[in-house]
Amino acid sequence: MPSSxxxxxxDNRIVKQFAIASMVFGVVGMTVGLLVALQMFLPxxxxxxxxxxxxxxxxxxxxxxxxxxxxxxxxMGVYYSMPRLLKAPMWSKKLSQIHFWGxxxxxxxxxxxxxxxxxTSKEYAELEWPIDIAIAVIWVIFGINMFMTILKRxxxxxxxxxxxxxxxxxxxxxxxxxxxxxxxxxxLKSYSLYAGVQDGLVQWWYGHNAVAFFLTTPYLGxxxxxxxxxxxxxxxxxxxxxxxxxxxxxxxxxAGPHHLLxxxxxxWAQSLGTVFSIMLIAPSWGGMLNGLLTLxxxxxxxxxxxxxxxxxxxxxxxxxxxxxxxxxxxxxVNAITHFTDWTIAHVHxxxxxxxxxxxxxxxxxxxxxMYGTKLHSVKLANAxxxxxxxxxxxxxxxxxxxxxxxxxxxxxxxxxxxxxxxxFLETVLQVVPMYIARAIGxxxxxxxxxxxxxxxxxxxxxxxxxxxxxxxxxxxxAQPKPEKGGxxxxxxxxxxxxxxxxxxxxxxxxxxxEMVPMFVIKSNVPSIANVKPYTPLEVEGRDIYIREGCxxxxxxxxxxxxxxxxxxxxxxxxxxxxxDHPFLWGSKRTGPDLHRIGGKYxxxxxxxxxxxxxxxxxxxxxxPFPWLIEDELxxxxxxxxxxxxxxxxxxxxxxxxEQALEDLQTxxxxxxxxxxxxxxxxxxxxxxxxxxxxxxxxxxxxxPSAN
Amino acid sequence: xxxxxxxxxxxxxxAYPAIxxxxxxxxxxxxxAMVLRMKRTHIEHMGALPLDNAExxxxxxx
Numbered sequence: 001m002p003s004s005x006x007x008x009x010x011d012n013r014i015v016k017q018f019a020i021a022s023m024v025f026g027v028v029g030m031t032v033g034l035l036v037a038l039q040m041f042l043p044x045x046x047x048x049x050x051x052x053x054x055x056x057x058x059x060x061x062x063x064x065x066x067x068x069x070x071x072x073x074x075x076m077g078v079y080y081s082m083p084r085l086l087k088a089p090m091w092s093k094k095l096s097q098i099h100f101w102g103x104x105x106x107x108x109x110x111x112x113x114x115x116x117x118x119x120t121s122k123e124y125a126e127l128e129w130p131i132d133i134a135i136a137v138i139w140v141i142f143g144i145n146m147f148m149t150i151l152k153r154x155x156x157x158x159x160x161x162x163x164x165x166x167x168x169x170x171x172x173x174x175x176x177x178x179x180x181x182x183x184x185x186x187x188l189k190s191y192s193l194y195a196g197v198q199d200g201l202v203q204w205w206y207g208h209n210a211v212a213f214f215l216t217t218p219y220l221g222x223x224x225x226x227x228x229x230x231x232x233x234x235x236x237x238x239x240x241x242x243x244x245x246x247x248x249x250x251x252x253x254x255a256g257p258h259h260l261l262x263x264x265x266x267x268w269a270q271s272l273g274t275v276f277s278i279m280l281i282a283p284s285w286g287g288m289l290n291g292l293l294t295l296x297x298x299x300x301x302x303x304x305x306x307x308x309x310x311x312x313x314x315x316x317x318x319x320x321x322x323x324x325x326x327x328x329x330x331x332x333v334n335a336i337t338h339f340t341d342w343t344i345a346h347v348h349x350x351x352x353x354x355x356x357x358x359x360x361x362x363x364x365x366x367x368x369x370m371y372g373t374k375l376h377s378v379k380l381a382n383a384x385x386x387x388x389x390x391x392x393x394x395x396x397x398x399x400x401x402x403x404x405x406x407x408x409x410x411x412x413x414x415x416x417x418x419x420x421x422x423x424f425l426e427t428v429l430q431v432v433p434m435y436i437a438r439a440i441g442x443x444x445x446x447x448x449x450x451x452x453x454x455x456x457x458x459x460x461x462x463x464x465x466x467x468x469x470x471x472x473x474x475x476x477x478a479q480p481k482p483e484k485g486g487x488x489x490x491x492x493x494x495x496x497x498x499x500x501x502x503x504x505x506x507x508x509x510x511x512x513x514e515m516v517p518m519f520v521i522k523s524n525v526p527s528i529a530n531v532k533p534y535t536p537l538e539v540e541g542r543d544i545y546i547r548e549g550c551x552x553x554x555x556x557x558x559x560x561x562x563x564x565x566x567x568x569x570x571x572x573x574x575x576x577x578x579x580d581h582p583f584l585w586g587s588k589r590t591g592p593d594l595h596r597i598g599g600k601y602x603x604x605x606x607x608x609x610x611x612x613x614x615x616x617x618x619x620x621x622x623x624p625f626p627w628l629i630e631d632e633l634x635x636x637x638x639x640x641x642x643x644x645x646x647x648x649x650x651x652x653x654x655x656x657x658e659q660a661l662e663d664l665q666t667x668x669x670x671x672x673x674x675x676x677x678x679x680x681x682x683x684x685x686x687x688x689x690x691x692x693x694x695x696x697x698x699x700x701x702x703x704p705s706a707n
Numbered sequence: 708x709x710x711x712x713x714x715x716x717x718x719x720x721x722a723y724p725a726i727x728x729x730x731x732x733x734x735x736x737x738x739x740a741m742v743l744r745m746k747r748t749h750i751e752h753m754g755a756l757p758l759d760n761a762e763x764x765x766x767x768x769x
Binding site for chain 2: 081084087155224228229232238239251279370372466470471490493506513
């Protein structure tokens, strides 16, 4: 039927745009990563400036790598593979362009706002509410463009990669919206709607599934498309890929609470997280084996082709990370590894290995084809592969070592029953050589990326860009109708709308089971009568703590182990956090836990320590915060903050916002006086006063004598 | 009203693990059955989808 064949063009321009953005932001994000890695043993590299200090730069690194490097790579791969799998160009070039420029604008606003200290402090969701809204809008535009393309397709059945893309779009939208419920104070500041334990649960439901549905499912879609392409053979088992898909999206969503083991989260929720994490091994390894077995009998090709080499290591890293994750959710393992550098090693196996290497593999395959030429230098690509692999090993092995060492040192008791390392700093200084090795590993990896960038640019220069690629296929109506009924999965494969609904249901079930009881059952967060809302000055101090990213080095969660109660004091109770909007439990202890810091030191100690940490803790690696002493506390928003907090449920009296400023000044004067008594002259309107008030309040409610 | 209802539903938390397990089992077995009943020709068609179209700019595979 030659008369009913459509001809059309695939848009390669948008693919190229996202590819360039991914590489550029990859280099930026990793360079910032290298800076943070260096700051961890050379505090001078914080440069004494608020804009370059660790607590503000670390989220810049994570956001750049996740949303700019990986994000743009996802879009690159989707805009390339989806039209070809559906035999239809993207529905709207205009929407593709809005998506591209919108996403880059969001990245830019993140790059500006994070160093300015505008942050919600929730990991991977740090951006403030106006940016959150922009993300939602752009994401929906992407979703519409994608879905309309699916509806206009010329291939009746949706290939498994497309399912992964659909699940990604839907789930990321749900996660982003639910985790971003916040009440604005003004354009640049908001408070999470949730508090304490509930906020923690929502955040890690989000955080865990962001890993699943931003760093994993779209990349699995890419794997299921580009691996067969690069190997020029179909995936090993299409059946297995279906099982992989459904099992993964159904199980993943339940496992979030494994980030909160031994926390103040109720036990049943913790156990749920562990059980489902273990079950996750099955689909993940199914997927890995499916990828690797695709290459059976073609290993000679792998030896020659850098594209396949990158992909093989990427898929292996996926397998390693998804085996390790469930192991880390076993309570006994978690007791040692949580809050340590082990976590950092774990995420970098995923980020450098799985996401990084798959991206490079795809780029080395894609760029020559879009430019109608061969790769500029296979040798250079091989060099990139080896330097990258070496860099990865140099990164993760020292971090595993450091993590294990930290976990053990924190728990080590002497024969007399005292802590072997009562001074936390000692345990930090022990692992400094590992931090140095890690920075070397990171530099190697980055060097590889730069070689790759050069190689790809040279490839592009040597060819001619094919902006539009001709293709043809008969329209769906002209194709033979599929027989009615038949097997269920064939049925769903040709019904994108039903498919979308079914996968949404699959991901919602786990989320609902986790959250509903947490929000409706009072007994899950037993209230404690002594726990009172923060004073206005403490609220301001807490916001400084959030702004400076103290949470990236300090936890506020004493776990119920003797090694922790001995070191920090009484373990943390769920009821202590009921006014914490947002929660500040943290995920990594580079410094000691601070939940029981209140009353531990005199005010003057904190003053000196914040000005120059080494003055109080010789050899400290904490960055100095001298600007807190010079800068005046901004109290213009104090009343608005009290009103916003009242809205999210903190029981301040009805018109308390009008009185808040006066109370703030009274308390500030008292702190200033106490500092004066200890020989330190500082005006009561400086930021440091608020921070000290907050630190001295922390964790004292259940123990009034500490005040 | 809504929260009262939810409260009633989740008052019996003990049933949670059992419910989750059954739910999971049903979904999983259903999916397996579905997948195993798929026809060979169809599987082959699906698996070949990415390889359907050659790249215009591909100079390596001819």
